Amino acid sequence: MLPIRIYYEDTDCGGVVYYANYLRYFERGRTEFLRDRGISLTDCHDDKGIVFVVAKAEIEYLSPGRHNDLLLLDTQLTDISGVKITFSHTIRREGSEKELVRGIVTLASVNKEGRPVRIPEDIKARLKMIHS
Numbered sequence: 001m002l003p004i005r006i007y008y009e010d011t012d013c014g015g016v017v018y019y020a021n022y023l024r025y026f027e028r029g030r031t032e033f034l035r036d037r038g039i040s041l042t043d044c045h046d047d048k049g050i051v052f053v054v055a056k057a058e059i060e061y062l063s064p065g066r067h068n069d070l071l072l073l074d075t076q077l078t079d080i081s082g083v084k085i086t087f088s089h090t091i092r093r094e095g096s097e098k099e100l101v102r103g104i105v106t107l108a109s110v111n112k113e114g115r116p117v118r119i120p121e122d123i124k125a126r127l128k129m130i131h132s
Contacts, residue, residue: 002028002073002075003070003094015067016064039126044123052110058105062098085119
């Protein structure tokens, strides 16, 4: 679980988390998920010549997060294939089991020219070992 404190800058004029910020929170969750498994996005780019780009994002807003809330983000790997990785994300308020937001984000592995490339086997192996 990744804790996210909601600051005034994260909210709209009504003190509710601005809807697009959840995509930023999901990005943090995926980055930390990979980092926890020894996968550095910088190394992927510099050493392997690949980057992961968002190919698809679906978000369901169930209840609002508000200024000063402490939200907990859970990120899980749900699928990995030749060039794609799919993650599920759920956000809830600390101390509650009620989901505020949930989403699914699919990343595609591309080279420096932006063309799809297979995810390196060492990365897939790390993710599959944790995922299974």
